[in-house]
Amino acid sequence: xxxxxxxxxxxxxxxxxxxxxxxxxxxxxxxxxxxxxxxxxxxxxxxxxxxxxxxxxxxxxxxxxxxxxxxxxxxxxxxxxxxxxxxxxxxxxxxxxxxxxxxxxxxxxxxxxxxxxxxxxxxxxxxxxxxxxxxxxxxxxxxxxxxxxxxxxxxxxxxxxxxxxxxxxxxxxxxxxxxxxxxxxxxxxxxxxxxxxxxxxxxxxxxxxxxxxxxxxxxxxx
Amino acid sequence: xxxxxxxxxxxxxxxxxxxxxxxxxxxxxxxxxxxxxxxxxxxxxxxxxxxxxxxxxxxxxxxxxxxxxxxxxxxxxxxxxxxxxxxxxxxxxxxxxxxxxxxxxxxxxxxxxxxxxxxxxxxxxxxxxxxxxxxxxxxxxxxxxxxxxxxxxxxxxxxxxxxxxxxxxxxxxxxxxxxxxxxxxxxxxxxxxxxxxxxxxxxxxxxxxxxxxxxxxxxxxxxxxxxxxxxxxxxxxxxxxxxxxxxxxxxxxxxxxxxxxxxxxxxxxxxxxxxxxxxxxxxxxxxxxxxxxxxxxxxxxxxxxxxxxxxxxxxxxxxxxxxxxxxxxxxxxxxxxxxxxxxxxxxxxxxxxxxxxxxxxxxxxxxxxxxxxxxxxxxxxxxxxxxxxxxxxxxxxxxxxxxxxxxxxxxxxxxxxxxxxxxxxxxxxxxxxxxxxxxxxxxxxxxxxxxxxxxxxxxxxxxxxxxxxxxxxxxxxxxxxxxxxxxxxxxxxxxxxxxxxxxxxxxxxxxxxxxxxxxxxxxxxxxxxxxxxxxxxxxxxxxxxxxxxxxxxxxxxxxxxxxxxxxxxxxxxxxxxxxxxxx
Numbered sequence: 001x002x003x004x005x006x007x008x009x010x011x012x013x014x015x016x017x018x019x020x021x022x023x024x025x026x027x028x029x030x031x032x033x034x035x036x037x038x039x040x041x042x043x044x045x046x047x048x049x050x051x052x053x054x055x056x057x058x059x060x061x062x063x064x065x066x067x068x069x070x071x072x073x074x075x076x077x078x079x080x081x082x083x084x085x086x087x088x089x090x091x092x093x094x095x096x097x098x099x100x101x102x103x104x105x106x107x108x109x110x111x112x113x114x115x116x117x118x119x120x121x122x123x124x125x126x127x128x129x130x131x132x133x134x135x136x137x138x139x140x141x142x143x144x145x146x147x148x149x150x151x152x153x154x155x156x157x158x159x160x161x162x163x164x165x166x167x168x169x170x171x172x173x174x175x176x177x178x179x180x181x182x183x184x185x186x187x188x189x190x191x192x193x194x195x196x197x198x199x200x201x202x203x204x205x206x207x208x209x210x211x212x213x214x215x216x217x218x219x220x221x222x
Numbered sequence: 223x224x225x226x227x228x229x230x231x232x233x234x235x236x237x238x239x240x241x242x243x244x245x246x247x248x249x250x251x252x253x254x255x256x257x258x259x260x261x262x263x264x265x266x267x268x269x270x271x272x273x274x275x276x277x278x279x280x281x282x283x284x285x286x287x288x289x290x291x292x293x294x295x296x297x298x299x300x301x302x303x304x305x306x307x308x309x310x311x312x313x314x315x316x317x318x319x320x321x322x323x324x325x326x327x328x329x330x331x332x333x334x335x336x337x338x339x340x341x342x343x344x345x346x347x348x349x350x351x352x353x354x355x356x357x358x359x360x361x362x363x364x365x366x367x368x369x370x371x372x373x374x375x376x377x378x379x380x381x382x383x384x385x386x387x388x389x390x391x392x393x394x395x396x397x398x399x400x401x402x403x404x405x406x407x408x409x410x411x412x413x414x415x416x417x418x419x420x421x422x423x424x425x426x427x428x429x430x431x432x433x434x435x436x437x438x439x440x441x442x443x444x445x446x447x448x449x450x451x452x453x454x455x456x457x458x459x460x461x462x463x464x465x466x467x468x469x470x471x472x473x474x475x476x477x478x479x480x481x482x483x484x485x486x487x488x489x490x491x492x493x494x495x496x497x498x499x500x501x502x503x504x505x506x507x508x509x510x511x512x513x514x515x516x517x518x519x520x521x522x523x524x525x526x527x528x529x530x531x532x533x534x535x536x537x538x539x540x541x542x543x544x545x546x547x548x549x550x551x552x553x554x555x556x557x558x559x560x561x562x563x564x565x566x567x568x569x570x571x572x573x574x575x576x577x578x579x580x581x582x583x584x585x586x587x588x589x590x591x592x593x594x595x596x597x598x599x600x601x602x603x604x605x606x607x608x609x610x611x612x613x614x615x616x617x618x619x620x621x622x623x624x625x626x627x628x629x630x631x632x633x634x635x636x637x638x639x640x641x642x643x644x645x646x647x648x649x650x651x652x653x654x655x656x657x658x659x660x661x662x663x664x665x666x667x668x669x670x671x672x673x674x675x676x677x678x679x680x681x682x683x684x685x686x687x688x689x690x691x692x693x694x695x696x697x698x699x700x701x702x703x704x705x706x707x708x709x710x711x712x713x714x715x716x717x718x719x720x721x722x723x724x725x726x727x728x729x730x731x732x733x734x735x736x737x738x739x740x741x742x743x744x745x746x747x748x749x750x751x752x753x754x755x756x757x758x759x760x761x762x763x764x765x766x767x768x769x770x771x772x773x774x775x776x777x778x779x780x781x782x783x784x785x786x787x788x789x790x791x792x793x794x795x796x797x798x799x800x801x802x803x804x805x
Contacts, residue, residue: 129367
């Protein structure tokens with residue numbers, strides 16, 4: 001059923017609609033990929049709808065309000081479902097410029113897609129790129145917010161630690177200077193660490209090895 | 223504790239050593255310092271550079287004959303002499319004091335680039351708090367008709383890493399500008415490091431329970447997930463069939479030996495290697511490659527949709543090539559081999575980031591997993607970073623450079639500030655290449671040299687018998703034959719031979735690096751380039767300067783001794799003259 005109509009069309013407008021003709025565009029559909037089991041068969045009625053959609057898009061262009069469905073020509077339909085189309089002017093002698101067709105299709109791409117239940121990937125117009133929707137981006141990137149939070153926490157913690165260190169230092173310097181007679185007591189108490197008396201450990205060494213070191217050699221002369 | 227620190231300030235030069243609350247804390251801290259980014263970041267990329275299974279063999283040998291004996295020596299001598307890294311060497315022999323200074327220099331260099339890796343981890347952590355994750359999609363190009371071409375060529379994850387994180391330049395001599403987002407993260411990282419180092423061991427001893435154990439939980443989950451996905455078997459067989467030719471390359475042995483210094487645990491390293499190899503993503507990449515080729519064929523020849531099943535692809539391609547070769551030749555068909563995807567284009571310092579971010583994308587609840595993973599990685603690196611900073615700060619305190627009045631907090635703040643200013647060079651566009659240089663040259667050779675001197679110094683200078691007596695006194699057991707054999711012979715010999723092999727290798731072949739160049743014909747593969755002359759000079763300086771402390775200090779000590787002897791001799795002759803006069 002497809003083929004007699006196809007031959008009729010090519011008989012009348014053989015020169016205008018051809019693969020790689022001037023102002024012709026190739027369309028490729030991937031119906032099975034998009035719809036799976038619910039895929040419809042591509043027949044002449046679907047082609048009619050396609051031509052109607054293209055004519056509709058062209059009618060929206062100023063100056064081209066008189067475009068009819070018969071002005072849209074399809075050719076070389078394959079099993080892939082791909083075909084070429086051109087839009088002719090009312091005299092049907094020459095085709096409309098590619099730039100106009102391109103901008104018209106781009107403006108109405110969404111409507112055309114929806115008519116066939118397809119999207120930009122499954123209904124491809126080769127040489128007519130589609131515009132992607134911009135991604136949602138907040139005014140301040142999220143990472144800066146998290147960074148700000150963490151950095152503030154760190155600065156506060158550092159400040160607190162430094163202040164507590166300074167306070168402890170001041171308390172230490174005030175403490176021993178006021179009490180001289182308890183110095184002996186201090187030395188006695190400190191010798192017990194973690195329940196182990198220090199003196200036996202001292203005699204085993206673990207301190208400066210006197211055989212090798214003199215006072216000035218403790219630090220490496222640089 | 224406060225009283226002890228008081229005593230420390232009263233007695234001149236006798237520095238207090240802070241203490242662990244219990245043995246478990248000490249053990250976990252050791253694990254925490256030993257297990258760090260070296261396992262998760264460095265090991266997988268080394269493993270992959272040398273083809274998986276083959277790398278594990280020299281790693282295991284190096285672990286048994288070098289890593290564990292050295293670790294034991296360090297722990298024992300540190301515990302016995304109860305001094306920091308500088309004091310220990312002076313205590314063993316004044317001529318070996320240079321080893322301590324050299325270790326201090328290497329710690330400084332390592333902490334610079336180690337913290338830069340933490341900066342990257344922090345960046346990923348901060349970017350994980352959104353859905354969908356920023357590395358899951360490509361950004362759109364200027365007129366919003368498609369994706370950015372660089373991203374289309376390389377894949378979303380690689381693009382996010384190389385372009386949106388590093389903004390990498392195509393050549394190391396092209397330094398580019400400072401990347402302000404990395405700079406900010408670096409400020410935060412060094413502030414966090416300063417926060418941990420102010421207080422020292424007392425606070426991290428508590429945190430270590432979490433930071434040492436939690437990573438294993440998360441990584442085991444990753445491993446289990448990877449193993450249960452299809453394609454795991456192929457990936458693992460590929461990982462386990464070693465390529466024996468790689469063992470003949472001395473660089474493999476050097477890298478295995480130095481990897482020991484970065485991560486002491488074979489089990490952990492292997493664990494990560496499996497997880498990082500990520501065979502399922504390789505299989506899905508293979509399927510994607512096949513599908514893309516099939517689609518090209520269908521579109522070109524206008525076959526019906528889905529008419530070529532994946533298995534028939536080779537026969538169909540052959541048939542078409544025979545009948546219409548010109549049309550087939552015009553198609554951009556890529557060869558799809560599983561090995562190519564397992565030998566992925568991701569390599570070098572970015573490997574761990576690319577592999578793990580890709581793995582996270584495929585998991586349900588990707589945002590939560592990403593936050594968990596990068597948070598864990600950050601704490602892991604931080605605990606190791608703390609060890610590095612102690613290696614820098616403690617010698618400075620021991621040397622007593624700053625006057626007494628200035629508190630310890632000021633010194634650590636100054637050190638952190640100096641490190642931060644030096645490390646800002648890694649936030650340049652060529653920063654990643656410089657980091658690779660530091661990683662390859664600053665650490666490797668010097669650590670081998672210092673390890674050699676450590677073993678020789680403790681065993682031969684301090685004395686094997688005295689050392690064994692000390693260990694017996696500390697632990698109640700004398701070290702067995704394995705320890706004595708490795709300490710006496712095997713470790714020094716192994717280290718020396720690796721060192722010599724590396725010198726020969728370096729002289730033989732100029733070092734090269736892999737650059738990310740979008741203009742390269744084989745993009746997304748990385749372009750192999752040679753280092754320019756001035757960079758090679760820097761590499762050599764990095765490799766040898768820290769080791770020069772050893773002969774330098776030994777020479778200085780020798781001169782000092784000679785001068786002392788000469789002075790003593792003069793004094794003696796002077797006294798004799800005096801005595802002679804009296805008598």
